[in-house]
Amino acid sequence: MNEPALLAPVTPRTAVRPHLVADQVSAWFGDHQVLEDITLTVHNSTVTALIGPSGCGKSTFLRILNRMHEMVPGASLAGRVLLDGEDIYERRVRPTDVRRTVGMVFQKANPFPAMSIADNVVAGLLITGRKTADKDALIERSLRRAGLWKEVENRLRTPAGTLSGGQQQRLCIARALAVDPEVLLMDEPCSALDPTSTRRVEETISEISHEVSVVIVTHNMQQAARVSQRCAFFLAEDGEPGRIVEQGQTYGVFNSPTDPRTADYVAGRFG
Amino acid sequence: MTAPTARRRRTDRWNADTVSQLVAAGVGAVSLTWVLSARVLPIGRVAEAALFGMVTFVVLYGVCVASSDSWFAARDRVAAALFTIAGLLLFAALVAVVSFTAVRGYQAVLHINFWTETTATTGPADPLTKGGVLAALVGTLEQVGIAALVSVPLGLATAVYLNEVGGRLARTVRTVIDAMSAVPGIVAGLFVFAVAVLTLGYSRSGLAAAIALAIEMLPVVTRTGEVVLRLVPEPLREAAYALGSTQWQTVRKVVLPTARTGLVTAVLLGVARVIGETAPVLLTSGFTAELNADPAHGPQVSLPLFIFTEVRFPLDHAISRAFGAALVLLTVVIVLFTAARLLGRKKLS
Numbered sequence: 001m002n003e004p005a006l007l008a009p010v011t012p013r014t015a016v017r018p019h020l021v022a023d024q025v026s027a028w029f030g031d032h033q034v035l036e037d038i039t040l041t042v043h044n045s046t047v048t049a050l051i052g053p054s055g056c057g058k059s060t061f062l063r064i065l066n067r068m069h070e071m072v073p074g075a076s077l078a079g080r081v082l083l084d085g086e087d088i089y090e091r092r093v094r095p096t097d098v099r100r101t102v103g104m105v106f107q108k109a110n111p112f113p114a115m116s117i118a119d120n121v122v123a124g125l126l127i128t129g130r131k132t133a134d135k136d137a138l139i140e141r142s143l144r145r146a147g148l149w150k151e152v153e154n155r156l157r158t159p160a161g162t163l164s165g166g167q168q169q170r171l172c173i174a175r176a177l178a179v180d181p182e183v184l185l186m187d188e189p190c191s192a193l194d195p196t197s198t199r200r201v202e203e204t205i206s207e208i209s210h211e212v213s214v215v216i217v218t219h220n221m222q223q224a225a226r227v228s229q230r231c232a233f234f235l236a237e238d239g240e241p242g243r244i245v246e247q248g249q250t251y252g253v254f255n256s257p258t259d260p261r262t263a264d265y266v267a268g269r270f271g
Numbered sequence: 272m273t274a275p276t277a278r279r280r281r282t283d284r285w286n287a288d289t290v291s292q293l294v295a296a297g298v299g300a301v302s303l304t305w306v307l308s309a310r311v312l313p314i315g316r317v318a319e320a321a322l323f324g325m326v327t328f329v330v331l332y333g334v335c336v337a338s339s340d341s342w343f344a345a346r347d348r349v350a351a352a353l354f355t356i357a358g359l360l361l362f363a364a365l366v367a368v369v370s371f372t373a374v375r376g377y378q379a380v381l382h383i384n385f386w387t388e389t390t391a392t393t394g395p396a397d398p399l400t401k402g403g404v405l406a407a408l409v410g411t412l413e414q415v416g417i418a419a420l421v422s423v424p425l426g427l428a429t430a431v432y433l434n435e436v437g438g439r440l441a442r443t444v445r446t447v448i449d450a451m452s453a454v455p456g457i458v459a460g461l462f463v464f465a466v467a468v469l470t471l472g473y474s475r476s477g478l479a480a481a482i483a484l485a486i487e488m489l490p491v492v493t494r495t496g497e498v499v500l501r502l503v504p505e506p507l508r509e510a511a512y513a514l515g516s517t518q519w520q521t522v523r524k525v526v527l528p529t530a531r532t533g534l535v536t537a538v539l540l541g542v543a544r545v546i547g548e549t550a551p552v553l554l555t556s557g558f559t560a561e562l563n564a565d566p567a568h569g570p571q572v573s574l575p576l577f578i579f580t581e582v583r584f585p586l587d588h589a590i591s592r593a594f595g596a597a598l599v600l601l602t603v604v605i606v607l608f609t610a611a612r613l614l615g616r617k618k619l620s
Contacts, residue, residue: 106506112528
């Protein structure tokens, strides 16, 4: 299988601007520091991959970006997260508004079992009690964007639990897209999927990245190389909190890393 | 393509060997029990003979299996036999209770007047063609209905608080609820009698009985509800929050619908706990033979209280009426539970 991202540099997109900026972010669970001084810029219409070994704080960082971090008892943080220049941790900003703008897809597919496929797609509206002009159109559009429409268009009223694992994950992507987020955070979205479903999800990521900025955590180097334009390598060494060792264009990080630890990791020599 | 001659192999537990071991042990146990109980040992009664037979069966079954298989297999199969017997005994007890009630009560229930009349003008010695349980049926439905109206919303709200909100106070609440669940019905009845009737001066009524029942029902609904809510996977809550929902929206639209069938079980267990209560109703409502559809004023009889009253008469017809009322109570329980299960079944929009 050839991997174009490894062979040729990605052509820079036009009108790229900083969309979501993490500025000197640190994080703790109780007294245990898990992240230190993370500064990272997510550009609009770009896929940013977060790579690194398990336990280096990638998922924690991802959850800081949409204020899910604070749901964990004892969790705290320092630094700022700027969405279009505005700090989402300002006192007057409501977490629910942040999460509506910065959507999330989880490692394990988690459709709502008490809802049909169609209701799952518009769950964001049903739960928060918002109306939409044309629900059916929104359902179809979201499912098409997630690459699931063809497979489920004849059984929209059946429970979501009847779908396969890969379909459920794409349903969760459709659900996240239906509330029209500006940024989509994906926490190892393919780790429980087979190769075919993984490819479908990766195609979906490529398609939506024209409209939505995507941040994806992945343990799969090939996946990071295939889907992302930018990437950041996280590492937590010997009881130290996680830090970013290297970040930049994915092509650069993978092919000419400046740090030997990055070179070892992307080459598969540890982690 | 597989060859057409492929023969399916049987992998199930039942084959000629296992069946013959079972039959051998069964025949041996029955014969031995018969010989011993009829000829040798002084065990004349059926219950003792049955117990002896079961023990003999288990021992013989173990010996049969051990002689043809191994001690290891024997241990496994004896354990399986013991658990099967335990299950059958439990089921037999249930069948015995229901069928005994049905046999003793069916004559009373067959008369139309049993459903449409009260015992206001009927004496305990009157034939079954006079009098009925209408007053008691109305009383039970009203009292349990009011108790459920009070304790189901309160209990489920407390369950949501304990599981979804939590915090330091939740532990105190949980302890109080646990203490409440240990309160016997008669104490709940005395409490309501002391507060509502003696202190506040309200008359004894169906409403007072309903409040005593609600006090008993509340901890059952709360604790069962809490356990059921704890079964809702955390990722579902996270998914709802990630879509921008508040805690209340998450509980209302995701947690409660997901736990729906379990919450129905919580309510049913609460109803089951109180629908047969006699003592608190006797204390707080008191007996009357008249039909009193107004729960707020005056004594109101319920089915358990009716049974309690009738069964104390040493007269065949009164006792028949008591068993008939018990049969009505069983029917009410079955109808309520079936309806609740149908309503609670998962429905998709």
